[in-house]
Amino acid sequence: MGLPLPCDAFDRALFRASTQISLGDGASTLFWHGAWLSDGSSPGQRWPGLLAIATRKHRTVQMELRDRNCIRSLLRINSPQHLSDFVELWDCISTVTLSLQQDRICWRWTSSETYTTALTYKAQFLGSIPPFSSSKLWTTQAEPNFSQEVWGHIQLWSQNTSVPITATPCGSINELWGLAISGLPKRERRNLSGRLIYTWWGVWKECNRRIFRASSMTALQVAYLVWEKYQGRLRACSPNPGG
Secondary structure: OOOOOOOOHHHHHHHHHHEEEEOOOOOOOEOOOOOOOOOOOOHHHHOHHHHHHOOOOOOEHHHHHHHHHHHHHHOOOOOHHHHHHHHHHHHHHOOOOOOOOOOEEEEOOOOOOEOOHHHHHHHOOOOOOOOOOHHHHHHOEOOHHHHHHHHHHHHHHOOOOOOOOOOOOOOEHHHHHHHHHOOOOHHHHHHHHHHHHHHHHHHHHHHHHHHHOOOOOOHHHHHHHHHHHHHHHHHHHOOOOOO
């Protein structure tokens, strides 16, 4: 109780830029900070000089328009610019008529104008993360030579050489995976799937190492790193990790 809301200046700026208030009774919209003006801005954004001298900055539209209470909060007007801003503000609010309906938040970036907190969260990542379709992962062509060599080491160390991976240029990862675990008991399927995942992840990291770091490892070295991570996972998930 008494703790501030977990929103910083960036969150508030994003909300103001992405929403517009459709006024109803004005009971839930802040007069100075809500984007309820006809141009989609807030009085505080449009007339920052008036906001600076206002004595009541966190009252609702309903409270400020009742009996023109907003005039009382601007008694400290003391410059021609303040007076000019006040005339513009008065022109905007003199035609506002409140209703009995509740205020509505309109989301600018969708045709439905429906606002949800999920849309606000996703908007924070627009432009920073490229769209990615996970389904494309399963149609990726397996790299046959290096991947098979790494897999061969993993299978040898696991004392299981009965499931060779013979990738062909037209075989997808999903097809190869299904072929490898087909007909196996549940426990063996889980163990084999784990080795496959760690192996492909190790090969993927090796590809990135060669592209972005201009360095490389042998298939044996990659297989050793994969095997270490796989064994570490087994130990972590075992009933007696320290045994």
